[in-house]
Amino acid sequence: MAIKVVPYTADRIPSVAAFNKRMQAGGSKWGWYEESEDSWLPAGSDRRVWREHFVAVDDDGEVHGAYALKPQAWKIKGEDVVVSDWQGPVSEGAVSPKHNMIGMRLFRDMVKRRALLYSWGHGEDDAMLQMLKAMKWPVHGTPFLLRVVKPFRFLRLNRYLRNTNGRRLALDLLAFSGLGWLGLKFLFGILSYRRWATANRRSHVEVEEVAEFGDWADALWDRCASEYSALGCRDAQAMNELLPRGGWPEAIRLRVSIGEEDLGWVVVMDHALENDGRFGDLRVGSVIDCLASPQNAPAVIGAATRFLEARGVDLICSNQSHPAWIEAFGSSGYVNLPNRRLFAASPALHEALEPFDEISKGLHLTNLDGHGPHAL
16 A cells, blocks of 8 residues: 655545544544644745645545644744744554554655754653654753742642642642642742842833734844844744734733833733643643843743733743743742753754754744644
């Protein structure tokens, strides 16, 4: 049975639906989108960022796997290039041994189509990451940043820590005794000590909710893009494509300034979750994107933190890669959980990022550089 990888077109939708049913029947939680045009980032000749979908089909036109690429304009060492994040590949090999080579076939196809390729989101135990390591792809660890705002609700409602009867009992005792509240308040109070050291400057920071990015965002991009060694384009057009009106209604765009000076911007979300696999029924605030000169990162993250705390979230979290932004979260009282999200670069991209040990110190990645705002 010959397999070819082709663009996902509307005539393939019934075959993708059948593929999804076979995956589900085989016990897999994975499938593919039953729409051929990307609803988040449709392709277009004048776009800064878009998504392309491809499917693996046999001689009869049946679909047995799929993947997506998200090409985006980047600046690397001041040069304009197109770099692509990937999603998938999803293969019927997960449920049928006779298709176990399709995943590798899809992977090779994506590398051939877009040489400057990366993925950001794998954990150490991820099967894809193990394959990438076996192929000698460089991997760079980045942290998960967490601030607990309401300790009692965190102890009682988070699901990630409450995964055994013993842990549930221990966390309940900590919650109802008050010891957990006291301990977490002390921990995050200690972490916040630098927050007060810059309180005078931050007291003058103004935060404005905006419906979209405008000329002010272009001026900010022009001013500070050169201060990063590598990052995806974050001018007004790119950001309005990534966060279109109505596309992610939960995303809140915040313009951060002091007087007439724009310090930067930050995009946050506020989700009241229900039965989430990690966060249970907590109300989770997240910082999904941000841009400023690195020296202004503390003021921007401080403003975002105060904004989300005022809304009543139980905790706030984010994924970041740039040392200045990681430090900014630390100065606002976030705990740094290292190497929770790993950045894997193709050989061609890694070469473009050489010397990587130095360039990685100026690499700016946020959740929007992955599969979307919800991909924490």
